[in-house]
Amino acid sequence: MEKTDRAMQSQRALMGVRDLVISGEIRAGARLSEVALAEKLGISRTPLRAALARLEQEGLVEAIPSGGYAVRSFTREDVIDAIELRGVLEGMALRLAAERGVAPARMGELHRLLAELDQAQQGEVEQMDFDRYVDLNATFHEKLWGLASQTIRREIERVTSLPFASPSAFLHKQADVMAFRRSLYGAQAQHKAMVNAIELREGARAEALAREHARLARQNLEFVLDEDRSLIRRVPALSLVVG
Amino acid sequence: MEKTDRAMQSQRALMGVRDLVISGEIRAGARLSEVALAEKLGISRTPLRAALARLEQEGLVEAIPSGGYAVRSFTREDVIDAIELRGVLEGMALRLAAERGVAPARMGELHRLLAELDQAQQGEVEQMDFDRYVDLNATFHEKLWGLASQTIRREIERVTSLPFASPSAFLHKQADVMAFRRSLYGAQAQHKAMVNAIELREGARAEALAREHARLARQNLEFVLDEDRSLIRRVPALSLVVG
DNA sequence: TGAATACCAGTTGTATACATTTTGCAAGAT
């Protein structure tokens, strides 16, 4: 090795395998051959194995009893529960933020993001700045997570490492669909209500709103699976869902 | 290697390091020297590194920016949030169980455990079968987790891998204290109410009860930290709490 | 005397070698 950054190969392994799995290039259930992967990624088996062990913790990959790993496959119920789980955790984060209080500076950042989100969806549905909204939405949710303590933030980040459980799962730039665009109006209303609830120290309301907000992802999931399965390919990791 | 089980050394590494950290044999903040640990456990660095990486995910150990790992240290707030997190996740599990329904056979198992728990705390406080209650309580909670889907169960198990966040954290046989014994009466009443709520499909009540139930652990934590710090040594991993 | 530097031990991250186990396949028996 000849490199600059510390633990470079490990990072390459982690991102490389994650991409291969999420993109669906390796089918769900398929065994992950260490030698083949190591060669494909141009690294040795050691950092690769570290990546596989971590991806098992993240839930993208599962250990085979006889040894090695395979790409995990998810049922519809798995995905629904992962989304519900995110809602519950975000709800907890918001409730605690409301109960314990948030520094004014941070609330200011949230309001600024709300205003930018408003701008992004200005005008008619057809001309809204979808890509910009996608980016801002991801930033907004990350800011919300930042209100929580490290312990809770860690869990949220782990759960959302399953791409279809992330708040941006169905807001990918490759999946710009009318049905998704329309869902953004309700979403933005919920964003504002969540921030308002935190300001008013209304913990229960903030929690309920976060849960209902996550429910939008579930709606979008069901739209993809039941109404337009051609979108499966465009939503990250959704190719791992069977049935 | 000459061994029987698959991935034997990795398991040994994981349990070995976990024990060293939880028991407090290695101080919070101390660097975990790989060569020293490997020699101490009689294994090579490879399975040891796998164990360290996993313990980092579990939260017991943290990566040092310049490389390697150190024993993590927890603030009182960290522990409180971990307990609260368990309460929220158990609450989610029970709510979903209530909403979606539970097979009668499983409810039967829960009732049987409730009866056994009743037996264990029969009679006067002084003569209750504390050790037996401890075991049954752990089994009961595991059965509750079993009501949830794999996704949620995984998260609960990860969170409770921090020993002080587990439902048995303050019910350790080495920490048989009057204050803890007395808390069991209220706890058992909550156990019964939780099962009842699931049977009546009262999801919100089940969730609220699970959260309040976890709050007992917080009370016990505060008792240890504020009233009888000599107990710190007897509660697993509590020596990692600073302040 | 103080600061900068060069060196050195110790440590981690990565690659590779090795032994055991698993698995796929083909041949043979029923």
Place this chain on the structure above:
DNA sequence: ATCTTGCAAAATGTATACAACTGGTATTCA
């Protein structure tokens, strides 16, 4: 034709070798 058995290739788990980096100490130079 189907199931069993044996074997070889491949894959995993572990150990070890190696190179780069970190941190600290002693030396050197101003």
